[in-house]
Amino acid sequence: xxxxxxxxxxxxxxxxxxxxxxxxxxxxxxxxxxxxxxxxxxxxxxxxxxxxxxxxxxxxxxxxxxxxxxxxxxxxxxxxxxxxxxxxxxxxxxxxxxxxxxxxxxxxxxxxxxxxxxxxxxxxxxxxxxxxxxxxxxxxxxxxxxxxxxxxxxxxxxxxxxxxxxxxxxxxxxxxxxxxxxxxxxxxxxxxxxxxxxxxxxxxxxxxxxxxxxxxxxxxxxxxxxxxxxxxxxxxxxxxxxxxxxxxxxxxxxxxxxxxxxxxxxxxxxxxxxxxxxxxxxxxxxxxxxxxxxxxxxxxxxxxxxxxxxxxxxxxxxxxxxxxxxxxxxxxxxxxxxxxxxxxxxxxxxxxxxxxxxxxxxxxxxxxxxxxxxxxxxxxxxxxxxxxxxxxxxxxxxxxxxxxxxxxxxxxxxxxxxxxxxxxxxxxxxxxxxxxxxxxxxxxxxxxxxxxxxxxxxxxxxxxxxxxxxxxxxxxxxxxxxxxxxxxxxxxxxxxxxxxxxxxxxxxxxxxxxxxxxxxxxxxxxxxxxxxxxxxxxxxxxxxxxxxxxxxxxxxxxxxxxxxxxxxxxxxxxxxxxxxxxxxxxxxxxxxxxxxxxxxxxxxxxxxxxxxxxxxxxxxxxxxxxxxxxxxxxxxxxxxxxxxxxxxxxxxxxxxxxxxxxxxxxxxxxxxxxxxxxxxxxxxxx
Ligand code: IVH
Numbered sequence: 001x002x003x004x005x006x007x008x009x010x011x012x013x014x015x016x017x018x019x020x021x022x023x024x025x026x027x028x029x030x031x032x033x034x035x036x037x038x039x040x041x042x043x044x045x046x047x048x049x050x051x052x053x054x055x056x057x058x059x060x061x062x063x064x065x066x067x068x069x070x071x072x073x074x075x076x077x078x079x080x081x082x083x084x085x086x087x088x089x090x091x092x093x094x095x096x097x098x099x100x101x102x103x104x105x106x107x108x109x110x111x112x113x114x115x116x117x118x119x120x121x122x123x124x125x126x127x128x129x130x131x132x133x134x135x136x137x138x139x140x141x142x143x144x145x146x147x148x149x150x151x152x153x154x155x156x157x158x159x160x161x162x163x164x165x166x167x168x169x170x171x172x173x174x175x176x177x178x179x180x181x182x183x184x185x186x187x188x189x190x191x192x193x194x195x196x197x198x199x200x201x202x203x204x205x206x207x208x209x210x211x212x213x214x215x216x217x218x219x220x221x222x223x224x225x226x227x228x229x230x231x232x233x234x235x236x237x238x239x240x241x242x243x244x245x246x247x248x249x250x251x252x253x254x255x256x257x258x259x260x261x262x263x264x265x266x267x268x269x270x271x272x273x274x275x276x277x278x279x280x281x282x283x284x285x286x287x288x289x290x291x292x293x294x295x296x297x298x299x300x301x302x303x304x305x306x307x308x309x310x311x312x313x314x315x316x317x318x319x320x321x322x323x324x325x326x327x328x329x330x331x332x333x334x335x336x337x338x339x340x341x342x343x344x345x346x347x348x349x350x351x352x353x354x355x356x357x358x359x360x361x362x363x364x365x366x367x368x369x370x371x372x373x374x375x376x377x378x379x380x381x382x383x384x385x386x387x388x389x390x391x392x393x394x395x396x397x398x399x400x401x402x403x404x405x406x407x408x409x410x411x412x413x414x415x416x417x418x419x420x421x422x423x424x425x426x427x428x429x430x431x432x433x434x435x436x437x438x439x440x441x442x443x444x445x446x447x448x449x450x451x452x453x454x455x456x457x458x459x460x461x462x463x464x465x466x467x468x469x470x471x472x473x474x475x476x477x478x479x480x481x482x483x484x485x486x487x488x489x490x491x492x493x494x495x496x497x498x499x500x501x502x503x504x505x506x507x508x509x510x511x512x513x514x515x516x517x518x519x520x521x522x523x524x525x526x527x528x529x530x531x532x533x534x535x536x537x538x539x540x541x542x543x544x545x546x547x548x549x550x551x552x553x554x555x556x557x558x559x560x561x562x563x564x565x566x567x568x569x570x571x572x573x574x575x576x577x578x579x580x581x582x583x584x585x586x587x588x589x590x591x592x593x594x595x596x597x598x599x600x601x602x603x604x605x606x607x608x609x610x611x612x613x614x615x616x617x618x619x620x621x622x623x624x625x626x627x628x629x630x631x632x633x634x635x636x637x638x639x640x641x642x643x644x645x646x647x648x649x650x651x652x653x654x655x656x657x658x659x660x661x662x663x664x665x666x667x668x669x670x671x672x673x674x675x676x677x678x679x680x681x682x683x684x685x686x
Contacts, residue, residue, distance in 0.1 A: 008056075011052060011056050011059065012056075012059055014052065015049065015052050015053070015056070015059050018045055018048060018049040018052070018065075019049065019061075019064055019065055021045060022042070022045055022046060022049065022065040023065055024036075025037055025042055025045075026042075026065055028398065035206070035207070036326070036379075036396050036398060036399060037325075037326050037396075038322040038324060038325045038326065039092065039290070039319060039322065040094075040319065040321075040322045040325070041322075041325060041326065043092055046065065046066065049064070049065065049066055050066050053066055067309065077214070077216055078144075078152035078153050078154060078214070079152070079153040080146070080150045080151070080152060080153070081141070081143045081150065081151055081152070081153045082149065082150050083131060083143065083146075083148070083149060083150065083151060084175065084234070085175075085234055085235075086148050086149055087129060087131060087145045087146075087148045087151070087177065088148060088307070088310060088311050088312055089148065089310055089311050090124075090293060090311050090312075090315055090316060090317040091308070091310070091311045091316055091317070092291075092316070092317050092318075092319050093316050093317065093318050093319070094318070094319055096268065096271070096272045096275070098316075098318075099268065099271060099272075099294060099316065099318060100268055102294070102316045103119070103268065105313065106296060106305050106313065106314065109304065109305045109306060109313065110301060110304060110305065116266045116267070117266070117296060117297070117298060117301075118264050118265065118266045118297045118298070119264075119265055119266070119271070119294050119295060119296055119297060120244050120245055120248075120262050120263065120264055120265075120294070120295045120296075120297050121262075121263045121265050121271060121274055121275070121278075121292055121293075121294055122231060122259065122261055122262045122263070122292065122293050122295070123259045123261050123278065123282070123285075123289045123292060123293070124289055124290055124291040124292055124293045124317055124318075124319075125179035125181055125229055125231075125259070125287060125288070125289055126179075126181070126204075126205070126206045126287075126288040126289055126290040127179040127180050127181035127182070127205070127206055127209040127210070127287070127288070128144060128145075128179065128180045128181075128206070128209050128210035128213050129144070129145040129177065129178070129179055129180075130142055130143070130144060130145070130154075130158070130177065130178060130179065130180050130213075130228065131143045131144075131145070131151065131175060131176075131177050131234075132158065132164065132175065132176050132177075132178075133174075133175050134168055134172060134173060134174050134175070134176075135173050136171045136172070136173060137167055137168040137169075137170055137171040137172055138166070138167055138168075139158070139159070139164070139165065139166045139167070140155070141153065141155050142154050142155045142157070142158030142159075142164075143155075144210075144213065144214070148310075152214065154213055154214065156218045157212075157213055157214075157215065157218045157221040159218070160218050160219075160221045160222035160226075161180070161221075161226045161227065161228055163226075163227045163228045163257050164228050165254070165255045165256060168254050168255065169254060169255060170254070172254070174233065174234070174235075174239075175233075175234040175235070176230050176232065176233055176234070176251060176256060177230065177231065177232040177233075177234065178228055178229050178230030178231055178232065178256070179228065179229055179230075179231070180209050180210075180213050180226055180227070180228050181205065181206075181209050181226070181227055181228070181229065181287045181288065182205045182208045182209040182212065182224065182225065182226055182227070183205070183225065183227055183286045183287055184205060184286050184287065184288060185286055186224065186225040187202070187204075187205040187208050190202070190208060190224060191208075195371050195372075198371070200373075200394075200397075201372060201394055202394075203324065203381045203393050203394045203396075204288065204324060204381070204393075205287070205288045206288060206290075208224075209226060212224045212226055213226065227257075227287070228257060229257055229258055229259050229287070230251050230256040230257065230258055231248070231258065231259075231293075232247075233247040233250060233251055236250070236299060237299065237300075241299070242298070242299055242300050243297045243298055243299055244262075244295050244296070244297050244299055245262060245264060245297055247299070248262050259287075261278075264297060271294070272640070272641075275292055275318055276639070276640050278292060279320050280632075280637065280638070282320070289320075290319060290320060290322075291317050291318050291319040291320050292317070292318045292320075293315060293316070293317050293318070294315065294316050294317075294318060295314065295315040296314040296315065301314070302314045321354045321355060322353070322354070323353075323354065323383050323384070324353075324381050324382065324383040324393065325351055325352070325353050325381070325382060325383075326379050326380060326381055326382070326396060327348045327349045327350075327351040327358075327379070327380065327382060328348065328349040328377070328378070328379055328380070329346055329347075329348060329374065329375070329376055329377065329378045329379075329380050329392070329395075330347045330348060330349055330376070330377075331347040331376055332344050332345065332346060332347065332363065332376065332407050333345050333347060333414070334410050334414045335438075336413060336414065336415045336431050336436065336438035336439060336442070337438075337439075337442050338439060338441075338442025338443045338445070338446050338522060339430070339439075339442075339522075339524065340413075340430040340431040340432060340433075340436065340439050341428050341429075341430055342410065342413075342414075342420070342428065342429045342430065342431065343362075343363075343364075343365065344363040344364070344365065344366065344369060344407070345360050345361070345362065345363060346360060346361045346362070346363045346380070346382075346392050347359070347360060348360060348361060348380075348382065351382075353382060353383070353384060353390060354384060355623075355624070355628075356623050356626055357623075358382065358390050360390070361382050361390040361391050361392050362389060362390070362391040362392070363391075363392050364391070365427055365428055366407075366409060366427055366428070366429070367427035369407050372394055372395065373395060373397070374392060374394075374395045374407065375395065375400075375404035375405055375406055375407065376404060376405045376406075376407055377403055377404040377405060378395040378396070378397075378399075378400065378404050379395065379396040379399045380392050380393070380394065380395050380396065381393040381394050381395075381396065384629075409429070410429065413431035413433065413436055413438075414438075415431065415436050415437055415438035415439075416431065416433050416435070416436040416437060416438070418431055418432070418433035418436060419432065419433075420432075437464075437467075440467065441460055441463060441464065441467075443475065443522060444458070444460075444463045444467075444472075444475060444478075445460060445463070446520070446522050447475040447478070447520045447521075447522070448478070448509075448520075449520075451516065451519055451528055452512075452516055452517075452519050452520030453509040453512055453516065453517065453520045454505075454508075454509060454512065454516070455478065455502075455505045455506055455509050456501070456502075456505050457498060457501055457502035457505055458478070458502065462494075465491065466481070469487075471484050471487075471488075474578055474581070475520075475578070475582075476578055476581035476582045476585060478506055479506060479510075479582070479585030479586070479587070480585070481502070481503065481506060482503050482506075485499060485503065488502075509587075510585070510586045510587050510588060511588055512587075512588060513535070513588070513591075513592065514535040514540070514541070514588060514589055514590055514591045514592070515531045515532045515534075515535035515536070515591075516531065517541075517582075517587055517588060517589055518531045518534060518535050518541070518544075518589075519531035521569075521575075521578075521579070523565060523566055523569045524565040524569070525561060525562050525565050526562070526565070526566065529557075530557075530558070530562065533555065533557060533558070534555070534558075534566070535591050536591060537555050538591070539590065539591045540589055540590040540591060541579060541583075541589035541590075542589075544566070544570070545570040545576070545579075546570075547566070547567070548567070549563045549564060549567050552566055552567060606634065606635060607679050608631065608634035608635045608636035608679075609635045609636070610635070610636075610637075611636050611637070611647040611648060612636065612637045612638070612639045612645055612646050612647045612648070613628075613631045613636050613637070613638055613639065613646075613647070613648045613649075613650065614638070614639045614640070614641070614642065614646055614648070614649050614650070614658065615627055615628070615649075615650045615652070616649060616650070616651055616652065616655045616656070616658040616659060617651050617652030617653050617654050617655030617656070617659070618652045618653040618654055619650075619652040619673055620652065620653070620673060622673070627650075627676075630680065634680070641658075642658050642661040642662050642665065642668065644665065644667060646662065646665075646667075646668050647668065647669060648668070648669050648670075648671060648676075648679075649662040649668050649669070649670050649671070650671055650672070650673060650675075650676045651670060651671070651672060651673075652673060
């Protein structure tokens with residue numbers, strides 16, 4: 001009995017906690033139109049609450065977030081307006097199985113009179129929803145969604161948006177609904193400007209769009225470049241319109257902008273394909289989409305299919321994996337790179353982002369931390385930059401409780417404990433100890449990297465060991481490692497075979513193109529691009545070493561900073577001695593005429609370009625999501641199933657039906673994970 005009471009208390013506390021959290025999030029969302037957490041996280045909490053309430057009906061409450069659309073608009077600077085018809089929300093789905101369930105519920109509600117009704121698949125724009133009223137052809141009011149029953153009158157602001165028609169081609173009285181968005185390009189510019197002016201940045205285009213729409217000064221709104229897309233005509237039946245697709249065509253005829261993407265689909269298979277297509281394609285669009293919306297096309301059936309308290313049963317949202325999630329910033333560690341520069345790395349409460357587990361993310365530099373006012377203990381938005389590297393976007397200041405702490409600047413180098421310096425005018429801290437282990441490690445890593453000498457078998461652990469044993473002191477010593485062949489083979493985990501491979505790789509590296517050896521030297525500011533350019537222009541390293549600043553400046557794309565860095569590099573005795581040592585070892589420092597052509601050809605031969613990939617079975621080297629990111633980063637495309645369109649199937653352990661199907665097709669190249677890695681070659685650094 002006692003136990004039961006204890007469990008009841010636990011459950012009750014959790015329910016209260018969930019209700020509290022959910023109402024904070026939804027209140028913020030409905031009053032400000034900005035989300036403090038991602039939809040997935042919100043849905044997860046809501047689902048947990050729904051399940052607990054179903055299991056423990058004694059704790060149910062009428063005003064629970066599970067039963068109401070959103071809380072009412074508490075404070076608003078705008079006049080409140082009641083919607084003629086409620087602005088409902090959509091229930092969410094996350095996989096094709098959910099969509100199958102949605103269609104099945106529709107067929108059931110229609111007594112199974114149909115089995116293959118057409119649905120319209122369209123983009124779900126991630127902005128702020130708006131309702132526009134026109135009277136006798138003139139725009140008279142624009143109202144935000146608010147809590148779905150009442151919204152805010154933002155007419156003044158709506159008038160400043162050029163993409164919204166102010167007058168219709170006919171004297172019509174109607175209401176249309178759509179989404180106000182801030183195009184990605186405008187969003188990036190707006191945030192740059194705000195950062196420069198010391199203002200808070202918006203975490204994403206959606207928060208920027210709703211924040212802007214709710215500005216009191218409409219001249220500010222006019223300058224931000226909002227845009228609008230429409231997807232709904234209220235009471236379309238009264239215009240003798242009977243399908244959703246016809247209502248969109250009518251809106252377009254009246255001059256309303258739509259995304260133009262409305263696909264009529266009747267089979268689940270096709271639906272899955274098109275969703276996958278748009279999930280990849282959406283990156284190319286200049287507005288943010290967070291999913292797709294699937295609507296039953298036949299509007300005459302809508303009433304019969306009906307509504308829940310919050311959403312219609314004839315439509316559903318298909319949410320793409322969130323590109324941004326929030327998590328807690330637990331601490332910051334500082335990494336020391338080969339140049340001695342310190343970079344802050346966020347230590348996060350582990351979370352999932354686009355399918356991979358994330359514990360650490362980039363914080364760029366101290367300047368950015370301060371400008372964005374990111375603190376330890378903050379809830380922060382994270383996202384993947386260029387789809388691969390996670391980074392901290394912005395803190396959610398609204399969720400602070402006062403215990404958050406400023407991120408302290410390190411007093412000494414976290415690697416060697418030596419003093420730190422700040423270059424004039426620069427915010428970055430630098431360890432100036434040339435013997436700092438992190439700096440030395442970084443120099444070796446850079447030298448052997450795939451963009452540099454491309455030596456495999458010299459990972460950071462081995463380098464550390466060799467440094468300790470005194471086999472290597474500078475990078476040129478790598479070419480004398482063969483003198484330690486026998487000792488190396490005796491080392492723990494090395495063995496003869498790997499020593500042999502390492503020495504072969506070192507020998508091979510002597511033939512690297514000049515552009516690569518130049519890159520590997522690590523001249524400040526000279527990366528891949530400048531390595532290529534300087535190699536081509538100078539022809540050999542002696543000529544480059546002799547160039548004056550003026551001569552360097554006369555090469556297009558070389559500015560003051562780079563010219564001086566290159567000039568200074570070759571005025572250092574230490575650097576010249578190192579180059580001499582490398583030359584004596586046989587490293588190539590001369591340009592060959594076909595060098596660039598060979599590299600260019602390599603890219604033309606990029607095996608990923610225009611090819612499709614699918615992974616099946618248990619992968620051992622990579623998480624599936626990461627490997628998919630790699631495919632995309634290299635210009636390939638990921639498919640979700642085996643079809644004639646598939647070029648490569650990469651098979652892990654326990655592969656099943658996909659492998660069989662691919663074999664049966666006979667057109668798919670089947671390979672192991674290792675073969676896939678070989679295919680990647682030096683295109684990507686692992
Ligand atoms: S239809 C009753 N279509 O998503 C149907 N909504 O979660 C109501 N949204 O409040 C909406 N793109 O702000 C619909 N193509 C689209 C949409 C869309 C974005 C937003 C809209 C709505 C929210 C529902």
